[in-house]
Amino acid sequence: MPENTMKSPIAPLKIISLEGFKPLAEKIDKHISTSRKNKEEKNNYNLSFPGYYKDSYLVNAQVPRFSSGEAKGVIKETIHGKDLFILADISNHSLTYNLYGEENGMSPDDHFQDLKRLIDACNGKARRINVILPFLYEGRQDRRSNLESLDCATALQELVEMGVQNIITFDAHEARVQNAIPLEGFDNFYTSYQFLQAFLKTENGISIEKEDLMVISPDVGGMSRAVFYSNILGVDMGMFYKRRDYSIVSNGKNPIIAHEFLGGDVAGKSVFIVDDMIASGESVLEVAAELKARKAERIYIAATFGLFTSGIDNFDKAYEKGIINRVYTSNLIHTSKEVLDKPYYTNVDISKYLSLIIDTLNHDCSVDGIMNSSALIRQRLNDYRENYRKKH
Structure with missing residues (x-):
């Protein structure tokens, strides 16, 4: 008990x-x-x-x-x-x-x-x-x-x-x-278990084996998060780092000159981009576009908080162009009806x-027991893999 x-x-x-x-x-x-x-x-x-x-x-x-x-x-x-x-x-x-x-x-x-x-x-x-x-x-x-x-x-x-x-x-x-x-x-x-649950439910039928899936961190700050997902899923990970122009301040931040990628080949793979938040979304969409240019097959974005401070239009365009397949954010903060109604969006219930x-x-x-969800995640992944093998 x-x-x-x-x-x-x-x-x-x-x-x-x-x-x-x-x-x-x-x-x-x-x-x-x-x-x-x-x-x-x-x-x-x-x-x-x-x-x-x-x-x-x-x-x-x-x-x-x-x-x-x-x-x-x-x-x-x-x-x-x-x-x-x-x-x-x-x-x-x-x-x-x-x-x-x-x-x-x-x-x-x-x-x-x-x-x-x-x-x-x-x-x-x-x-x-x-x-x-x-x-x-x-x-x-x-x-x-x-x-x-x-x-x-x-x-x-x-x-x-x-x-x-x-x-x-x-x-x-x-x-x-x-x-x-x-x-x-x-x-x-952390909400890793809830996000993986939502991912496996909405993308039921996707292969989560090492040769088919890769976890991506959009920046250096999110490395530990991506390492956790990578280890628990048993797949490879990659990382982008941002080269900024520190001589300029625009909208309170130094503009990004380029996103440099460190990682293996993503060609033909599904990629799962994990981050803590989506603010304007500009950075994560640039990362997604770069991954698509490297021949990634499907691109999923998961962030605990979806602020969407610049609206959702850029995500609409990325979806229409086939750059992104789905965006996941949680209901821990307010999400507008406009976002909730998008066909590519999933609101993860926490x-x-x-x-x-x-x-x-x-x-x-x-709260140590409920903080550590590794055992629950592994059980869920084992069940999913077993069902996947039966169907394929």
């Missing part, structure tokens, strides 16, 4: 979702409620307090905003003595608010301020406060060069100073930023995994 079914929770569970996270929070809430109901029915014992199983653990909380743009956090039910999880999608650009009579889109800074408002509204009453930021706020500004702000580290320290004890994120751009808060909990989860993480932490159990 899993450890967290035998151990009583640290405190009654409550979940607060910021507005931008609510669709996913509702799915997570339903998973936890269903799981706990099944536990109580199956095990027929009470886990130390009434209300262990509830229809919903979501708290009625809001962040009303004045016409000047100022706001306040309001929690409309008790959270006294509760193990509180606050969920936020700081990248959700679809939300707006009224600012001096004009509609203003919410930025990551606006979302982060709303998160702090709700933490402040707790007024020290919660037994423990845990914050889930799947897309880590200012995660790309994790280290300092010359006179620059160190935004991510400062933000983490702010949360800890406000009483947050655990911070949970996914596929952090640089996980070592947790060194900014060495005495508090910081968990960085809600069940997140519900397991919350439930495990609420029982004050180790």
Whole structure:
């Protein structure tokens, strides 16, 4: 029996979702409620307090905003003595608010301020406060060069100073930023199992043998991610590195002169490009075009976070030209309906995994077992290969 079914929770569970996270929070809430109901029915014992199983653990909380743009956090039910999880999608650009009579889109800074408002509204009453930021706020500004702000580290320290004890994120751009808060909990989860599940489901019938498939890292920073996929799949990997013009700064970054490839022959193979995020998509599409020029047969792009900051038109064109076959991103952040409706796009659902993480932490159990998904992946790959051999 899993450890967290035998151990009583640290405190009654409550979940607060910021507005931008609510669709996913509702799915997570339903998973936890269903799981706990099944536990109580199956095990027929009470886990130390009434209300262990509830229809919903979501708290009625809001962040009303004045016409000047100022706001306040309001929690409309008790959270006294509760193990509180606050969920936020700081990248959700679809939300707006009224600012001096004009509609203003919410930025990551606006979302982060709303998160702090709700933490402040707790007024020290919660037994423990845990914050889930799947897309880590200012995660790309994790280290300092010359006179620059160190935004991510400062933000983490702010949360800890406000009483947050655990911070949970996914596929952090640089996980070592947790060194900014060495005495508090910081968990960085990966979604490899969920993405491989989605890949094998949508591309059912594809060969995942070494001679037919290759894993590609689009840059040096993603090497460790690609190495993991390569090892778990038992296939070769390749890597691109970006040559930049450091004498020019355009849109806050040095422009890329060329993508140089390090790796074996991709001709006739399917390639699986793995990355942490798609921002504008310009870089990953250039990598895909280069792989196609090298005679790669099918090209799949998988990134935990699909920001699509420059829209989806370039992906449409790449798909129409046969450069890419499918794009995978997760539902950990907001994805527009325009993207969801594309024939080449798959949205990978992480809600069940997140519900397991919350439930495990609420029982004050180790998350090491659910962090390491290697055994699950290997079993899934073995099953797939066995079925593939039977059909072919």
